Amino acid sequence: MRPKHPVALITGASTGIGAATARALASEGYHLALGARRVAEVRTLAEELGAEHGIRTFASALDVRSTGSVKTFVDAAAASLGAIHMVVNNAGLARGVDPMATVPESVWREMFDTNVDGVLRVTQATLPYVRAAGWGHVVFLGSTASHGVYDGGSAYCGTKHAVKAFCETLRLELCGEPIRVSTVDPGMVETEFSVVRYGSKDKADAVYRGMTPLRAEDIAECIRWVLSLPDHVNIDEIIVKPRDQAAFTRVHRRPQV
Numbered sequence: 001m002r003p004k005h006p007v008a009l010i011t012g013a014s015t016g017i018g019a020a021t022a023r024a025l026a027s028e029g030y031h032l033a034l035g036a037r038r039v040a041e042v043r044t045l046a047e048e049l050g051a052e053h054g055i056r057t058f059a060s061a062l063d064v065r066s067t068g069s070v071k072t073f074v075d076a077a078a079a080s081l082g083a084i085h086m087v088v089n090n091a092g093l094a095r096g097v098d099p100m101a102t103v104p105e106s107v108w109r110e111m112f113d114t115n116v117d118g119v120l121r122v123t124q125a126t127l128p129y130v131r132a133a134g135w136g137h138v139v140f141l142g143s144t145a146s147h148g149v150y151d152g153g154s155a156y157c158g159t160k161h162a163v164k165a166f167c168e169t170l171r172l173e174l175c176g177e178p179i180r181v182s183t184v185d186p187g188m189v190e191t192e193f194s195v196v197r198y199g200s201k202d203k204a205d206a207v208y209r210g211m212t213p214l215r216a217e218d219i220a221e222c223i224r225w226v227l228s229l230p231d232h233v234n235i236d237e238i239i240v241k242p243r244d245q246a247a248f249t250r251v252h253r254r255p256q257v
């Protein structure tokens with residue numbers, strides 16, 4: 001049964017969609033475990049949300065590329081907050097748009113280690129707690145790149161196709177248990193994502209020039225809604241794109257004055 005104040009664990013909560021989701025869930029009274037490599041950011045956010053909403057928070061360093069870091073974070077979060085009911089597998093990144101023929105090994109390894117292995121690590125570490133809690137929800141951050149491909153997207157699209165497969169497999173394996181499994185799959189969202197991918201703010205700005213992208217808060221609202229539905233309702237998948245983006249390569253851009 002849904003507790004009055006479920007505990008949600010969010011990876012990659014230092015900025016972007018993860019931080020916006022923390023804000024959205026705090027306003028609903030969730031207790032929060034927030035992790036990212038930039039620990040100062042997650043600690044500041046946790047303190048702010050705890051003071052503003054009277055919720056309990058746990059914030060600590062988390063690197064999803066390290067099994068030890070994931071286990072330490074998850075165990076400490078559960079010990080601090082008493083349970084883990086919800087997991088938002090959000091930490092992720094893209095690096096560059098190198099063609100498959102030449103994408104450097106270090107680049108595709110970083111994406112797979114974070115987006116694929118990281119999601120497996122967090123899921124394995126948290127699932128025993130979610131099962132023990134007797135009620136829960138696992139949410140994945142997929143992408144429109146879970147559903148299609150584009151030039152230069154081999155590694156990133158590969159990772160997000162894997163996340164889609166994880167989500168669908170976990171739902172099969174948990175069928176009959178009181179745990180829902182969902183994926184929220186955005187198109188273009190203006191966060192630090194493109195700065196990380198292209199290596200500069202100027203290049204990132206060019207991605208959104210002349211069009212209106214989604215905001216992190218739009219995705220947080222999708223996640224909040226998916227979690228808020230009655231227990232018998234499982235939203236398998238949400239694909240959410242800006243109105244200006246009909247497809248990867250079909251983006252409406254207004255002339256710049």
Ligand SMILES: NC(=O)c1ccc[n+]([C@@H]2O[C@H](COP(=O)([O-])OP(=O)(O)OC[C@H]3O[C@@H](n4cnc5c(N)ncnc54)[C@H](OP(=O)(O)O)[C@@H]3O)[C@@H](O)[C@H]2O)c1
Binds near residue numbers: 011064065143188
């Ligand atoms: N923005 C988009 O257009 C878009 C579209 C579709 C899907 N997505 C997905 O949405 C998720 C969030 O992206 P975003 O747009 O919010 O990007 P963002 O603003 O760059 O945020 C990414 C978050 O992931 C964290 N992170 C990265 N590597 C990590 C690691 N090794 N360990 C722990 N945390 C790590 C970052 O924190 P630290 O750097 O502090 O560790 C940061 O909090 C990702 O999975 C991304 O693939 C984004």
